[in-house]
Amino acid sequence: MTKAIVIGDGPAGLSAALFLAKNGVETTVFGQDNTAMHYAELHNYLGIPVIGGTEFQEIARRQVRDKGATLLSGEATAVHKDGETFRVTAADGNTHEADYVVIAEGKSARLAKALGLAMNEDGVTVDRNYRAGIDGLYVVGRATRTGRSQAIISAGQGGTAAIDILSRLKGADVRDFDEPANE
C-alpha cells in the first residue's frame, strides 16, 4: 500500500490527508494542533457562512480520521530521502517511512529550509501541483505564500497536491468526484 506522511495539521495538511486517505493511501499526519485557525473566525470560507476556527479544526480532524488517516500528536523534526523512500523523524526519536511527503507546516517553513528547498519572496518555491523540487515531496499552505495566507487557499493547495499524488499513482488524471446515492 502506498504510504504518505503529511507534516502539519492546519487546513492545508488536513485537506491533503483527507483526499489521500479517502482514496486508499495509508496516510499519517504529524501535527501539534497549534494552527493560527484557533485565532480565526471564518466569514470567507465558501459554503460555510460563519464558523469559529477551532470548531472548523475539530470538524476537519474528525473528518480526516473518519476517512482512515492516522493523526499523530507531535512534531516531525526532520525529513530525509533515501533512494525512493522518505524517512521522517519524530520528536520521540522514531522514524516513519513513506513514498510521498506533504509538508504543510505553516509560515515557519523550517523543514523546507532544512531540506534546502528553493525559496522566493513569497515563501517556498513550488510548481502548480505543489511539487517542491524533490521527487515525491510537496509543500502546501502558508509556507508557499506567507504574506497572503487564507484558510480556503491552504485547503485547496493541500487538495491539489493530493490529487497530483493520486494521479501519479494511477498513471492518469484522477477526479475525486462523489454523487448522491440513488433512492
Ligand SMILES: Cc1cc2nc3c(=O)[nH]c(=O)nc-3n(C[C@H](O)[C@H](O)[C@H](O)COP(=O)(O)OP(=O)(O)OC[C@H]3O[C@@H](n4cnc5c(N)ncnc54)[C@H](O)[C@@H]3O)c2cc1C
Ligand atoms: C488572528 C487570525 C485571524 C485569521 N482569520 C482568518 C480568516 O478570517 N479567514 C481566513 O481564511 N484565514 C484567516 N486566518 C489565516 C488562517 O488561519 C491561515 O490561512 C491558515 O491557518 C493557514 O493554514 P495552513 O494549513 O497553511 O497553516 P497553519 O494553519 O499554520 O498550520 C500549520 C500546522 O502545522 C503544524 N506544524 C508545523 N510544523 C510542524 C512539524 N514540524 N511537525 C508537526 N506539526 C507541525 C503547526 O503546529 C500547525 O498546526 C487568520 C489568522 C489569524 C492569525
